Amino acid sequence: MRFTVTVRQFADPLAVETGQTILEAALARDLPYPHGCRSGNCGACKSELIGGEVEMSPYSEFALTAGEKSGGLILACRAVPWSDCEVRFLEQEETVVHPLRHMTCRVRDLFAATHDIRVLRLEILSGGPFTFSAGQYASLEFAGLPPRDYSMANRPDEPILEFHLRLLPGGAVTPFVASRLRVGDTLKVVAPYGTAHLRETHAGPVVALAGGTGLAPIKSIIETALAGGMRQPIALYLGVRDEPDIYLEDHFRRLCATHPNLAFTPVLSEPTRPTARRTGFLADIVRQDLHDCDGWKAYLAGPPIMVETAMKALVTQGLRPRDCHADAFYTEADKAALAASGAA
Ligand code: FES
Numbered sequence: 066m067r068f069t070v071t072v073r074q075f076a077d078p079l080a081v082e083t084g085q086t087i088l089e090a091a092l093a094r095d096l097p098y099p100h101g102c103r104s105g106n107c108g109a110c111k112s113e114l115i116g117g118e119v120e121m122s123p124y125s126e127f128a129l130t131a132g133e134k135s136g137g138l139i140l141a142c143r144a145v146p147w148s149d150c151e152v153r154f155l156e157q158e159e160t161v162v163h164p165l166r167h168m169t170c171r172v173r174d175l176f177a178a179t180h181d182i183r184v185l186r187l188e189i190l191s192g193g194p195f196t197f198s199a200g201q202y203a204s205l206e207f208a209g210l211p212p213r214d215y216s217m218a219n220r221p222d223e224p225i226l227e228f229h230l231r232l233l234p235g236g237a238v239t240p241f242v243a244s245r246l247r248v249g250d251t252l253k254v255v256a257p258y259g260t261a262h263l264r265e266t267h268a269g270p271v272v273a274l275a276g277g278t279g280l281a282p283i284k285s286i287i288e289t290a291l292a293g294g295m296r297q298p299i300a301l302y303l304g305v306r307d308e309p310d311i312y313l314e315d316h317f318r319r320l321c322a323t324h325p326n327l328a329f330t331p332v333l334s335e336p337t338r339p340t341a342r343r344t345g346f347l348a349d350i351v352r353q354d355l356h357d358c359d360g361w362k363a364y365l366a367g368p369p370i371m372v373e374t375a376m377k378a379l380v381t382q383g384l385r386p387r388d389c390h391a392d393a394f395y396t397e398a399d400k401a402a403l404a405a406s407g408a409a
Pocket of ligand 1: 304
């Protein structure tokens with residue numbers, strides 16, 4: 066069975082198969098339905114249910130409050146229609162819609178940034194022209210392996226696409242990237258996705274929190290903000306486990322030297338040796354360093370637990386939830402755990 070979902074912003078109605086979410090049906094047709102995490106955690110796909118019935122699978126209170134739900138809002142990534150429906154996605158402040166491109170790219174560079182992070186640089190061979198907003202991500206498909214999502218780390222005006230790949234033990238893609246991928250190889254790239262992008266008209270202070278390779282979209286956001294002349298204070302924190310996990314430190318120190326409004330602080334959560342660096346979790350650092358975040362913008366990217374706890378800490382420190390732009394990186398193991406718990 067299939068239901069018809071009318072999305073006010075789209076010319077043609079969507080056919081949604083049994084068990085499919087509204088967002089899945091839209092993305093299957095390459096329609097630009099706003100979204101981020103695709104797992105009920107970011108709120109980017111928040112929509113008004115104008116008519117019809119949907120069933121919602123579990124989601125976080127941050128993404129959709131009880132008040133919003135009772136006011137008729139749903140999350141398109143969690144909503145499975147039970148009847149024909151009519152919906153309207155909420156227009157986000159400064160929403161930019163770039164055409165989704167199916168590209169073939171060639172590996173220009175591939176090198177180790179740490180013991181388990183590879184930097185991959187790609188040139189676009191076909192499928193462009195490609196545009197995106199700093200902070201968005203792409204789906205990369207290597208040699209017929211399952212596609213994986215990675216964020217662009219370069220500025221949108223730079224022609225070479227940069228990605229930071231963490232090698233995960235037991236992953237399907239990791240062994241290929243670690244030992245078989247070579248300069249000159251080609252791969253499929255579908256992009257851009259995500260709504261946790263830089264808001265360039267914001268004039269207030271900015272805090273950017275990156276966990277591990279969450280530094281990729283944050284790098285794109287920070288470099289784009291600085292290149293665009295944003296002069297407000299920008300506090301960048303990189304959370305990693307231990308000293309060997311820090312990367313791009315020299316790069317950000319150089320940016321700080323030329324842009325006095327930027328501050329860069331690496332934070333170690335599990336140092337194995339005495340250290341002069343800041344230690345703890347990013348949520349603790351937020352509570353220690355930031356005290357009145359009303360009027361700030363926050364950009365967060367990294368493991369779901371880091372994003373969730375830091376986001377809560379920021380809101381406790383006065384940040385308005387609508388000023389929080391987050392991209393949680395779900396590994397395949399995270400997604401499997403969510404599915405097993407009934408939350409995905
Ligand atoms: S909550 Fe639906 S895409 Fe994030």
